[in-house]
Amino acid sequence: xxxxxxxxxxxxxxxxxxxxxxxxxxxxxxxxxxxxxxxxxxxxxxxxxxxxxxxxxxxxxxxxxxxxxxxxxxxxxxxxxxxxxxxxxxxxxxxxxxxxxxxxxxxxxxxxxxxxxxxxxxxxxxxxxxxxxxxxxxxxxxxxxxxxxxxxxxxxxxxxxxxxxxxxxxxxxxxxxxxxxxxxxxxxxxxxxxxxxxxxxxxxxxxxxxxxxxxxxxxxxxxxxxxxxxxxxxxxxxxxxxxxxxxxxxxxxxxxxxxxxxxxxxxxxxxxxxxxxxxxxxxxxxxxxxxxxxxxxxxxxxxxxxxxxxxxxxxxxxxxxxxxxxxxxxxxxxxxxxxxxxxxxxxxxxxx
Amino acid sequence: xxxxxxxxxxxxxxxxxxxxxxxxxxxxxxxxxxxxxxxxxxxxxxxxxxxxxxxxxxxxxxxxxxxxxxxxxxxxxxxxxxxxxxxxxxxxxxxxxxxxxxxxxxxxxxxxxxxxxxxxxxxxxxxxxxxxxxxxxxxxxxxxxxxxxxxxxxxxxxxxxxxxxxxxxxxxxxxxxxxxxxxxxxxxxxxxxxxxxxxxxxxxxxxxxxxxxxxxxxxxxxxxxxxxxxxxxxxxxxxxxxxxxxxxxxxxxxxxxxxxxxxxxxxxxxxxxxxxxxxxxxxxxxxxxxxxxxxxxxxxxxxxxxxxxxxxxxxx
Numbered sequence: 001x002x003x004x005x006x007x008x009x010x011x012x013x014x015x016x017x018x019x020x021x022x023x024x025x026x027x028x029x030x031x032x033x034x035x036x037x038x039x040x041x042x043x044x045x046x047x048x049x050x051x052x053x054x055x056x057x058x059x060x061x062x063x064x065x066x067x068x069x070x071x072x073x074x075x076x077x078x079x080x081x082x083x084x085x086x087x088x089x090x091x092x093x094x095x096x097x098x099x100x101x102x103x104x105x106x107x108x109x110x111x112x113x114x115x116x117x118x119x120x121x122x123x124x125x126x127x128x129x130x131x132x133x134x135x136x137x138x139x140x141x142x143x144x145x146x147x148x149x150x151x152x153x154x155x156x157x158x159x160x161x162x163x164x165x166x167x168x169x170x171x172x173x174x175x176x177x178x179x180x181x182x183x184x185x186x187x188x189x190x191x192x193x194x195x196x197x198x199x200x201x202x203x204x205x206x207x208x209x210x211x212x213x214x215x216x217x218x219x220x221x222x223x224x225x226x227x228x229x230x231x232x233x234x235x236x237x238x239x240x241x242x243x244x245x246x247x248x249x250x251x252x253x254x255x256x257x258x259x260x261x262x263x264x265x266x267x268x269x270x271x272x273x274x275x276x277x278x279x280x281x282x283x284x285x286x287x288x289x290x291x292x293x294x295x296x297x298x299x300x301x302x303x304x305x306x307x308x309x310x311x312x313x314x315x316x317x318x319x320x321x322x323x324x325x326x327x328x329x330x331x332x333x334x335x336x337x338x339x340x341x342x343x344x345x346x347x348x349x350x351x352x
Numbered sequence: 353x354x355x356x357x358x359x360x361x362x363x364x365x366x367x368x369x370x371x372x373x374x375x376x377x378x379x380x381x382x383x384x385x386x387x388x389x390x391x392x393x394x395x396x397x398x399x400x401x402x403x404x405x406x407x408x409x410x411x412x413x414x415x416x417x418x419x420x421x422x423x424x425x426x427x428x429x430x431x432x433x434x435x436x437x438x439x440x441x442x443x444x445x446x447x448x449x450x451x452x453x454x455x456x457x458x459x460x461x462x463x464x465x466x467x468x469x470x471x472x473x474x475x476x477x478x479x480x481x482x483x484x485x486x487x488x489x490x491x492x493x494x495x496x497x498x499x500x501x502x503x504x505x506x507x508x509x510x511x512x513x514x515x516x517x518x519x520x521x522x523x524x525x526x527x528x529x530x531x532x533x534x535x536x537x538x539x540x541x542x543x544x545x546x547x548x549x550x551x552x553x554x555x556x557x558x559x560x561x562x563x564x565x566x567x568x569x570x571x572x573x574x575x576x577x578x579x580x581x582x583x584x585x586x587x588x589x590x591x592x593x594x595x596x597x598x599x600x601x602x603x604x605x606x607x608x609x610x611x612x613x614x615x616x617x618x619x620x621x622x623x624x625x626x627x628x629x630x631x632x633x634x635x636x637x638x639x640x641x642x643x644x645x646x647x648x649x650x651x652x653x654x655x656x657x658x659x660x661x662x663x664x665x666x667x668x
Binding site: 196205208209289292305308331340 | 363371375510621625
């Protein structure tokens, strides 16, 4: 006991230098501040897009105000922490370009995206007292405004759908892997049934049954993605559950649910994050495609898939091809961003 | 091996039975039946349909029996090759689906005929020397084309080749009979979207083989480079891509929907979407079963092929 006390308060210790102050940026890179920033960016955006109708007009805009600095800060943090991989930085920049646009679009000096001004006005033409930088669509709505507003819905629904699919897939995967026995049998059979569908067929069937809306897209994506996620997590769980620290946890008498979430899940983190980036890309493609097919988000609010769908009927002329090209290139750039991010992350995880 | 195939086929039949029963149950709801009735009787809204007309229509179509009875009857029909009748087109489903499948088959054939040699060659060239300029170039192109969703590829190709240069028509409905020029854009779209993935897989497989001991031995032995690649490396490097290519058959059934709808090509994907939007149960049912069948068969081919091609597994 005495020695402990001596160690705790040395009689004449030299004055210990205060620890060097950690720079703010480095402190923000830790998981908890990062998560706080993410939530600060994400919750206002989601609430504004999904429940904007209930909030009313001024509130819907002002709720995005805290998200704006959070998004910018998060971009800086992401670039700094991934600066060793050029590919990842390019990917992150593309994704954050659209994220910043999504958050900032109500504050930009744009015209109402649903207001018909001058139909079939070309790029850079001034008509009816308004300069159309990217032209106007078939109903005379400003394309620039529509493209920028359109990214909100794709981003919010895409990320939400992926997130829900991941929660469901991880839970089922952990259960199938850790509880094994008949849990595994039942879950794996259902996953096999769902995996034997071509994805688009499954989407069409589910959305046709439930009806076309954003929430139903979330359900359809969950059905289509969760089995594949479940398989990955199940494999990783089978691998880690024979480790000693799991036995230790079992001996301590921890609840299986606690073991699954606190002991097994963190170990599956690496592959899951890379897969999530890729899957965000797939989901974005799926949402745009489904909206194009008439099974997704509904008019009149701007959305990339919807813009393609509306323009595809009338814009089959060289003169009007910008109506198709602009939304198509926008969605491609977002997906390219997700894919490059996944590539960069994989490269970095292989390096260390 | 035979047992494995038998097991998978049995599982497939089970899955198909479950799926078709679920679809029958789903589309048995009153909402859907009314929707079809309105579409067929030429009314304006579901609410305008009188109960008498609806009942009479149900009776005429034989839809007023419980769905499990219809299901049993349908299963009996499937055994004899009768898949029911389309509500929308008023045609036997077997003929309708057969025509559309042939069209999609032609599309898929050309996609595979172009995609497989292209992606294998590029993948092998890229994987021969990892990190070289040509490796980086091929990888970059592969990531870029895979990142463009099909709908975007279709649009870009249409704008360039159909609207700008006017080399090929933008529409592939084949209204005035068969025309190969109308097939160019759909095939190009699917190839461009798909070859990147196969190329990357081939490249990874080739790169892995090139770092192995036996290739080093062959090079040190003084064999010509061409011989090392063609006789030694390729044999092992092509096993993994084979499984991937077989699985693309499954993928193409998904990918084909968007392309066919965009280009108005009368194939399987367009049939499925039209049927789903109309609520045409028997067509949906048959199309889904075909899709599941093709998907499972492609998985079996991929598994069996992998086992057969890989001597380490074959002889163990």
